[in-house]
Amino acid sequence: MKLDQQLFENYKKNIKREHKVILFWQIIILIGFFSIWETASHLYWIDPLLFSSPSKIMSLLHERFVNGTMIGHIVATLFETVLGFVIGTIAGIILATFLWFSPRLSKVMDPYLVILNAMPKVALGPIIIVAFGPGYISIIAMGAMISVIITTLVVYSSFKEVDPNYVKVLQSFGATRWQCFKESIFPATLPTMISTLKVNVGLSWVGVIVGEFLVSKRGLGYLIVYGFQVFDFTLVMSSLLLIAILAAMMYKIVESLEGWLMKHTK
Amino acid sequence: MGYLQLKHVSHHYFSSKGFIKALENTSFSIKEGEFISLLGPSGCGKSTILSIVAGIIQPTGGKVVFNEQLCGDVNVEIGYMLQEDYLFPWKTIMDNILIGPKIYRLNMEEAKEKALQMLKEVQLKDVENLYPDSLSGGMRQRVALVRTLITNPKVLLLDEPFSALDYQTKLTLEDLVFNLLRQYRKTTLLVTHDIGEAIAMSDRIFVMKTNPGSIKKTFNVPIELRNETPFLVRRHPKFRVLFDQIWSELNKYKATLEPRKSKEKKS
Numbered sequence: 001m002k003l004d005q006q007l008f009e010n011y012k013k014n015i016k017r018e019h020k021v022i023l024f025w026q027i028i029i030l031i032g033f034f035s036i037w038e039t040a041s042h043l044y045w046i047d048p049l050l051f052s053s054p055s056k057i058m059s060l061l062h063e064r065f066v067n068g069t070m071i072g073h074i075v076a077t078l079f080e081t082v083l084g085f086v087i088g089t090i091a092g093i094i095l096a097t098f099l100w101f102s103p104r105l106s107k108v109m110d111p112y113l114v115i116l117n118a119m120p121k122v123a124l125g126p127i128i129i130v131a132f133g134p135g136y137i138s139i140i141a142m143g144a145m146i147s148v149i150i151t152t153l154v155v156y157s158s159f160k161e162v163d164p165n166y167v168k169v170l171q172s173f174g175a176t177r178w179q180c181f182k183e184s185i186f187p188a189t190l191p192t193m194i195s196t197l198k199v200n201v202g203l204s205w206v207g208v209i210v211g212e213f214l215v216s217k218r219g220l221g222y223l224i225v226y227g228f229q230v231f232d233f234t235l236v237m238s239s240l241l242l243i244a245i246l247a248a249m250m251y252k253i254v255e256s257l258e259g260w261l262m263k264h265t266k
Numbered sequence: 267m268g269y270l271q272l273k274h275v276s277h278h279y280f281s282s283k284g285f286i287k288a289l290e291n292t293s294f295s296i297k298e299g300e301f302i303s304l305l306g307p308s309g310c311g312k313s314t315i316l317s318i319v320a321g322i323i324q325p326t327g328g329k330v331v332f333n334e335q336l337c338g339d340v341n342v343e344i345g346y347m348l349q350e351d352y353l354f355p356w357k358t359i360m361d362n363i364l365i366g367p368k369i370y371r372l373n374m375e376e377a378k379e380k381a382l383q384m385l386k387e388v389q390l391k392d393v394e395n396l397y398p399d400s401l402s403g404g405m406r407q408r409v410a411l412v413r414t415l416i417t418n419p420k421v422l423l424l425d426e427p428f429s430a431l432d433y434q435t436k437l438t439l440e441d442l443v444f445n446l447l448r449q450y451r452k453t454t455l456l457v458t459h460d461i462g463e464a465i466a467m468s469d470r471i472f473v474m475k476t477n478p479g480s481i482k483k484t485f486n487v488p489i490e491l492r493n494e495t496p497f498l499v500r501r502h503p504k505f506r507v508l509f510d511q512i513w514s515e516l517n518k519y520k521a522t523l524e525p526r527k528s529k530e531k532k533s
Binding site for chain 2: 163165166168169170171172173174175179183184187188190
């Protein structure tokens with residue numbers, strides 16, 4: 001008995017140690033990256049005008065946060081990304097539902113969906129801007145469009161993979177097609193839909209940043225283009241750093257949402 | 267007159283490569299409260315018959331008559347149980363059971379009460395708020411039985427409901443289902459591979475052949491066996507006699523099938 005407990009304690013200790021080692025190396029890489037960057041820039045191994053340096057970025061960010069010229073850009077980009085992501089995902093699921101309800105429609109649409117999916121969506125940017133005007137609506141449309149077709153395809157194929165016997169159970173009670181959808185198809189594919197969320201977060205960032213490159217007067221994508229034009233690469237690097245942090249945070253939020261939903265829907 | 271009748275029912279399954287005649291000119295008549303088993307090799311159209319009676323597929327020929335009315339004109343209340351329980355894993359046991367009443371738009375409060383009482387009848391207690399994955403195979407199949415019976419179906423269709431269970435659970439459940447159906451006087455069609463199970467539970471047994479599927483012979487189960495519970499039937503001396511008869515009947519079709527197959531291989 002005592003020995004068993006001892007072995008278990010050792011096992012737990014080993015796992016804890018492993019976690020610590022991994023965390024240690026992760027921090028080392030982070031610190032190493034920034035200190036090498038700083039040193040390289042300081043000693044002119046790389047051109048500080050082009051590649052900036054962490055200290056310059058920090059002071060720029062500090063200055064802009066204090067005088068309030070950064071927060072507006074962050075809010076604009078976040079707003080566009082979240083909205084694009086939500087619209088793209090929901091529209092994709094609704095389209096997939098239509099396809100499921102009418103197998104004929106899905107067969108008719110099949111080649112068009114393939115083309116739309118293969119098409120690089122950002123190439124449609126100029127057309128979207130002409131259609132929706134040079135404002136945030138165009139940018140949201142970009143963020144949504146980039147994820148809607150792939151969501152449709154993935155969700156529709158998972159609708160089709162649901163075990164037909166679940167539907168059979170409902171049909172034996174005389175359920176309508178809508179009832180079959182509501183009671184079996186939709187809840188059975190919820191895990192797939194949630195996992196498309198994670199993919200769509202990344203895609204929406206791409207759409208929104210490209211959209212801001214093209215038209216915007218605000219947002220982090222705009223700051224990157226503006227910084228590039230006025231040759232202020234510290235601004236470009238700062239914006240990139242912010243995008244990296246925000247995108248990672250959003251991904252983590254969606255991931256914990258996924259965990260929560262999985263727990264509550266089984 | 268029969269309660270449930272199949273009149274010259276045929277069914278074809280079509281695909282781009284051709285078609286399979288799953289069922290050919292099949293007719294039978296079942297009395298109210300009767301327990302019928304469909305016995306035969308795989309691919310003899312047993313499950314197709316159930317799907318047709320349930321109205322899930324339309325036969326390509328013939329008709330199904332229920333209580334003198336054509337099926338399709340009337341919506342026959344059917345209870346359908348499959349090989350596996352197919353409980354919805356995202357619903358609690360109670361919500362799983364209430365799916366039928368929900369679709370029928372019955373009074374949910376009454377249905378809930380009835381569900382609790384029926385769970386007790388199948389010897390399940392305090393499970394209504396659990397999810398299916400915390401129940402064993404036998405328990406889940408009991409829940410599926412309650413889900414099937416709660417809407418009080420006129421005809422019960424059982425598609426090998428015990429085949430996925432271990433032998434001990436299977437025997438226990440056979441007795442339970444038998445007693446429950448006897449008590450509610452349900453008209454039942456059971457599809458099975460298991461000769462013993464068919465004899466133990468039914469009043470009549472339809473032996474089917476394959477290619478195309480049709481009913482070959484009907485066996486009446488002796489009255490002494492019908493009144494015993496399935497477990498005791500298996501020990502009855504007459505059980506063995508009937509078992510051997512059905513066994514040799516089933517082997518006949520095998521014997522006529524196999525030489526043809528080997529010939530095809532050679533050519």
